[in-house]
Amino acid sequence: MRVRLRNPDREVDVPGPRTVADLLDHLDVLPHTVLVIDDGELVTGGHELADDAQVEVRPVMSGGAENTLRCVVCRAPAAIEEPRHRAAWCLAHYPDHVVGQVRKAIDHPPSTAHNERMFSYADRLLIAVSGGKDSLALWDVLLQLGYRVDGLYVGLGIGGYSARSQEITEAFADARGARLHVVDLAEEFGYTTPSGSQAAGRSTCGVCGLSKRYTFNRTAVEHGYDVLVTGHNLDDEAATLLGNVVRWQDDFLARQHPVLPAGGGNQVRKVKPLYRLSERETAAYCLVRGIEYVVEECPLVDGNTGHELKSALDVLEAASPGVKAQFLFGFLDRHAEKFASDEDDDIRVGACTSCGMPTTGEVCAFCRQRDAIMKVLPVTQATA
């Protein structure tokens, strides 16, 4: 059989027939880190692959896998199992599971005052979309649920990776008649993620992250959106929590929550409705719903320490399915409040004297970073 593997993208021939579990064992791939697709269909560990099968082993992080092979809704053979939920679903019923988890996150965010919802049908939502599985899956779910939600794509200028991401995001929006804002860092601010990082002498992910957060908030403010939505999932949030705990960053722990209320001035409310779903679940949702997304990773990802934390949690999850969710939900439900400090209320947020966006100082971190970059880079088409 011909097997396509990703990251790096390659194909290998493996003698068959053999089961999916055998194949993964042969390839030395941990079952819970991948989805296996045989001729376009998701298949589980016991499925037999023919000698002439065309198989894709698609990486996702997290999850866990055992063979619970019947759909919990209709008892038909299951296409995907989630040991964390002690459940499995057929292709027809799997999307309902994902939509249900998003619904629960929106309607019952953990330990919010008066059980307030993340947002209502009256709100205008702006979702930050990267072309990856999480943000496109979430946009799809929110559109299905009938929310007023537009997209925002930020062009980071990371070569072919950015070009493909933008193309896929635009095709997604076009197919649904959804509105998509595109903000290109080079056109808007005069630098790309790689050139800005080189000029500022800072890590690419540092420059990239600050530029994205700033652009998300500023675009939401400029276009009058009520809520900014991001596709952070259970794996992202658990890894962030672990990073904050191992370094005991109390101030970050105080702000780790799927709902961050609007701050004074121009700070838009931020929410993370995917925090109950793993990367594996959102990847499977995209496959089942036929959503094309960018499978390749950002080529600059090596600078991102979050990956080591995710890998560490994956080891624990493989040994004990569900532990990742227990770690995150336990913190949010029972311990997050202990880190909330009154000091936050005392920090005065004002307007940046350069751009008017929120800052606790005089000039915001983004404007300071951009100034540092522009001192070194030749100004191209900067308009900001």
Ligand code: SF4
């Ligand atoms: S991996 Fe780093 S550089 Fe690449 S998109 Fe993410 S934050 Fe930006």
Ligand SMILES: [Zn+2]
């Ligand atoms: Zn079913």
Ligand SMILES: [Zn+2]
């Ligand atoms: Zn500023």
